[in-house]
Amino acid sequence: MYESEHQTRENRIDPKLRVAGWKIVAYDNNKDLSQYDRCAIEEYPTSNGPADYALCVNGSIIAVVEAKKVSLGPQDVLLQAERYARGISGGPYNFDGLHVPFLYSTNGEVIWHHDVRHHLNRSRQISGFHTPDALIEMLYFDTNDSIGRFFDVPDNSLTRYYQQDACNAIGEAISDRKRTMLVAMATGTGKTYTMVNLIYRLMKAGAAIVVPDNVLFADQAGEVFKVLCEDCNLHTVLRLPDGTFTPYSPGTKTNVIFFTKGGMTEETWVYDCRTNIPKITKKDRPLTKEHFAEFEKCFGDNPDDFSGRDEKDSESDRWRRFHISELKERDYKIDSLKWLRDDSLESGEDLPLPDELEAAVAELNAILDLMGNGYAGKE
Structure with a gap:
């Protein structure tokens, strides 16, 4: 069925902007820009023609969105967003002639994003529009400062020169604005300590760490988290909803780990945002700040003070404290810290079929065979 660009905007793009926290408003020539906040202004005028949407926060245009009807691919039309960004006047930004820091193009189904503030940044596909708060945080985050701090952090004294070289190579890749890195190390070369050393340095530089369940559950993971609990305060684990990274990795169960270097872990708080939460989908149930x-x-408001935490703060019993002794009993397998009953498993409706389970077990065994004892070395 034919769908015009206007229909695509109204039925597909506007809802996605609203979900991200943007208010859709028409441009008003009689209204000063300072009166707009967290708004997606439609048909915003530029010297190169009207932009489909201009994203405005606190009276400042920080992004341009180029819209196309659903039957067209959006990646190549980022150039049109650039053209409108060059035509915006009166703003505080200028990145090689582009007067906004962020660009988007979308057909309502696929969204492309480009952070134009650095010449090495590349456009990429994203699952949804950034929220106003996220864009502001990105705008004021000093990437170069964080990269500099990463290289200032000394390596763990137990690491060898090639492990340190691997960590430095990752730092160089981050400096080059690369978003995906693969580190290949031979079995027995100490991948565990390389990863722990890397986590230390990234943490000191201000990075957050997102890990899939198998990293928290595999036998080798217990060794990693034992080291972290002995050398750091691993104070919080956030268990993310199923489908958080849809459509890129819809089946991956993921967690966010919060810890600070120095001291030992005495207790770990876990928030379960997954059990009995409807799976995140791209269209019907997108991930939101709610x-x-x-x-x-x-x-809590103070990331360095945990004394005021209380399990009763969660009305749905999703917030639970575990003493370090309980982690030891579970061999430091963090993802074994569960207490909510999974209704989907209780009903049996979402249980995998036997042949699916058999295939999954076979695949897991094959992966473990390939891994060998690479994580067991503690050189």
């Missing part, structure tokens, strides 16, 4: 509202309340 998913984490209660976690933010439970976490």
Whole structure:
């Protein structure tokens, strides 16, 4: 069925912007820009023609969105967003002639994003529009400062020169604005200590770490988290909803780990934002900030003070404290810290078929065979 660009905007793009926290408003020539905040201004005028949407926060245009009807691919039309960005006047930004820091292009189904502030940044596909708060945080985050701090952090004294070289190579890749890195190391060369050393340095530089369940559950993972609990305060784990990284990795169960270097872990708080939470989907159930509202309340305003935490802060019993002794009993397998009953498993409706389970077990065994004892070395 034919769908015009206007229909695509109204039925597909506008809802995605609203979900991200943007208010859709028409441009008003009689209204000063300072009166707009967290708005997606339609048909915003530029010297190169009207932009489909201009994203405005606190009276400042920080992004341009180029829209196309759903039957067209959006990647190549980022150039049109660039053209409108060059035609915006009166703003505080200028990145080689582009007067906004962020660009988007979309057909309502696929969204492309480009951070134009650095010449090495590349456009990439994203699952949804950034929220106003996320764009502001990105705008003021000093990437170069964080990269500099990464290289200032000394390596763990137990690491060998080639492990340190691997960590430095990752730092160089981050400096080059690369978003995906693969480190290949031979069995027995100490991948565990390389990873722990890398985590230390990234943490000191201000990075957050997102890990899939198998990293928290595999036998070798217990060794990693034992080291972290002995050398760091691993104070919080956020268990993310199923489908968080849809459509890129829809089946991956993921967690966010919060810890600080120095001291030992005495207790770990876990927030379960997954059990009995409907799976995140791209269209019908997108991930929103409301998913984490209660976690933010439970976490508290002071990341260095955990004394005020209380399990009763979660009305749905999703917030639970575990003493270090309980982690030891579970061989430091963090993802074994579960207490909520999974209704989907209780009903049996979402249980995998036997042949699917058999295939999954076979695949897991093959992966473990390939890994060998590479994580067991503690050189």
